[in-house]
Amino acid sequence: MLKFLRIILSPLTVLYKYVINIRNYLFDKNIFHQTKADCKVISVGNLTVGGSGKTPLVIMLSQYFKTQQVNAGVLSRGYGRTSKGYLLVSNEKQIFSNVQEAGDEIILVANECKIPTAVSEKRVEGISKFIADIPKLKVVILDDAFQHRWIARDIDILIIEQKFLSNVNSTDQRLLPLGSMRESFESIGRADLVLINRKFSKKIEIPYRLKKFFEGKNVYHCYYKVSGIFDVKNNKEYSLKEFEGQHSLVVCGIAKPFSFLRVLEENGINIKNKMIFADHKSYTIKEIENIRKEFYNTNSYSVLTTQKDAVKLMKFSKELDDIDIFYFKIELVIENQNDFLNTVKNKVLN
Numbered sequence: 001m002l003k004f005l006r007i008i009l010s011p012l013t014v015l016y017k018y019v020i021n022i023r024n025y026l027f028d029k030n031i032f033h034q035t036k037a038d039c040k041v042i043s044v045g046n047l048t049v050g051g052s053g054k055t056p057l058v059i060m061l062s063q064y065f066k067t068q069q070v071n072a073g074v075l076s077r078g079y080g081r082t083s084k085g086y087l088l089v090s091n092e093k094q095i096f097s098n099v100q101e102a103g104d105e106i107i108l109v110a111n112e113c114k115i116p117t118a119v120s121e122k123r124v125e126g127i128s129k130f131i132a133d134i135p136k137l138k139v140v141i142l143d144d145a146f147q148h149r150w151i152a153r154d155i156d157i158l159i160i161e162q163k164f165l166s167n168v169n170s171t172d173q174r175l176l177p178l179g180s181m182r183e184s185f186e187s188i189g190r191a192d193l194v195l196i197n198r199k200f201s202k203k204i205e206i207p208y209r210l211k212k213f214f215e216g217k218n219v220y221h222c223y224y225k226v227s228g229i230f231d232v233k234n235n236k237e238y239s240l241k242e243f244e245g246q247h248s249l250v251v252c253g254i255a256k257p258f259s260f261l262r263v264l265e266e267n268g269i270n271i272k273n274k275m276i277f278a279d280h281k282s283y284t285i286k287e288i289e290n291i292r293k294e295f296y297n298t299n300s301y302s303v304l305t306t307q308k309d310a311v312k313l314m315k316f317s318k319e320l321d322d323i324d325i326f327y328f329k330i331e332l333v334i335e336n337q338n339d340f341l342n343t344v345k346n347k348v349l350n
Contacts (some may be wrong), residue, residue: 002315006171008181010177010178012177013177013178014029016111016176017184020175020184024183026151028062032121032149032215037128038131039137039140040138041138041151041152041153042145042153042157042344043142043145044143044144044159045146045158046158047181047188048180048182049180050255050279052161052197052254053197053199053222053224055108055109055308056257057157058074058294059332060332060334062074062141062252063113064113064344065139066114071139072140072141073139073140074113074330075117075118076105076106076109076142077119077121077143077144078102081119083101084313085122086131088133089102089106090110090117090175092114092115093114095111098315099312101313102288103322104280104311105118105143108307108311113318114132116137118130123142123148123151124150129283130303139348141283146191146323154347155192155344155347155348156190156192157195159195159197159222159342160194161199162201162204163199163258165206166204166207185210185213186213189217191345193218193220193344194214195220195334196220197222197223200259200262203223219321219336220334220339220344222333222334223332224242224330224331227329227330227331229242229243229327229328230260230326230329232305232315232325232326234252240267240325242269243326244269246301247270247273247301247345248270248300248302248303249291250273250303251291251305252276252306253276253278253307254306255279259304261274264304273294275294281309283312284318287317288319291320301324302324302326303323304325305326306326307330308328313325
């Protein structure tokens, strides 16, 4: 259905390209003026719609600045939330909002990093209010901000999925709405650092046809590592070995779930029984009832899900109290990670 809809809308790709090119030209020529925030700003973004690994990268950067005793916070648009405008989600001690109000990704960051977080679809207004709420902020990480150019940034980090790059000449490598690209490959030129995320796959070279876009750029390769499996209800940690050979029900609502399913298979976990939902899925009682029904119909041992889905399923702990639910916790690992982090630190703090 989605592919058919993209084909129907494909004539709009020409218009979209024209608008994007004009917009970027106006920013490049300083006709559109960027606002300078009263703190250092790191932008994390991608070229495509979803699934590149922005959230794990934001978590890594947030945890790094904590180890450096630098007061950092994260500002996101809050995709999929029910609220509007600016919302302070958390400080380093307390979370003030829930998944519905703030969105799944920012709640995940707040839970994982214990740092100040906020959401605002208007980033210029949002960063000003964020700093007013948390005056000690020295660094703000803008999540999904490569295309949001109204705020000046000290460093622009672009993360791209390796699998997407490998699909040379595919429809996927076309601009929206025909393809998945928010901007063309030429836009890589304005990134300070580029990460190519192979997730759980083997490392491959950048395709020859695309290499010219990466010339002269600081390019790093990265991948995912499973750091543990945790019980959604009590956060108790388990090892992958304990789930080998089990017939579990896999539940996930993320963009491009291929990598998640692949790592389950590679670790001997049967993925025959699965329920795949749309990215940023907001679960309702109806879906929870369907999960319960599928769990018992398939005689599954447990429910396995992603960490992003886990933050949304937690509120249904009463409805799922008779089912064991576990989430996979992943972390982003960067080749030459110390070099990458030192480059970020030097750009931001010097």
